[in-house]
Amino acid sequence: MNVSLIPILEKVSDPEIPVLSIMDMGVVRSAVIENNIVKVQITPTYSGCPAMDVIGDDIKAALKKAGYESEIDLILHPAWTTDWITPRGRKALEDYGIAAPLNAEADKDVLLNGKRLVKCTNCGSTNTRLVSQFGSTACKAQFQCDDCQEPFDYFKCLK
Numbered sequence: 572m573n574v575s576l577i578p579i580l581e582k583v584s585d586p587e588i589p590v591l592s593i594m595d596m597g598v599v600r601s602a603v604i605e606n607n608i609v610k611v612q613i614t615p616t617y618s619g620c621p622a623m624d625v626i627g628d629d630i631k632a633a634l635k636k637a638g639y640e641s642e643i644d645l646i647l648h649p650a651w652t653t654d655w656i657t658p659r660g661r662k663a664l665e666d667y668g669i670a671a672p673l674n675a676e677a678d679k680d681v682l683l684n685g686k687r688l689v690k691c692t693n694c695g696s697t698n699t700r701l702v703s704q705f706g707s708t709a710c711k712a713q714f715q716c717d718d719c720q721e722p723f724d725y726f727k728c729l730k
């Protein structure tokens with residue numbers, strides 16, 4: 572990763588979760604300058620993610636504004652995982668009202684077995700329950716806190 576490109580790419584927001592940069596989401600695999608062209612490799616959060624074209628266009632626009640021509644390559648292997656979300660990204664999710672993903676085992680327990688492990692983004696309670704397997708996007712589930720009664724999204728663990 573060319574470190575001079577990081578500040579530019581950190582300004583490109585995820586179109587579905589605008590408080591996160593594509594760097595915080597971990598979708599940027601590499602960004603290098605070759606023959607005066609920035610070559611950026613990105614990985615979708617899941618196959619068929621409708622935001623990838625927008626992300627590619629946003630990257631090109633940000634780099635062009637900074638004086639660079641660019642090429643975007645979509646890399647599918649290895650598949651993106653929620654482990655790639657940075658700690659700063661996880662905090663931004665929580666601050667925005669989306670519970671950050673748990674580990675794979677805990678994720679299955681909350682989504683399939685009804686365990687109360689997801690922390691409410693409003694009051695911090697784990698007295699929460701699954702309302703729907705799908706939230707505002709396919710990668711999220713809808714939860715509700717039984718203490719403060721607030722609904723919120725939980726970002727599912729993807730591995």
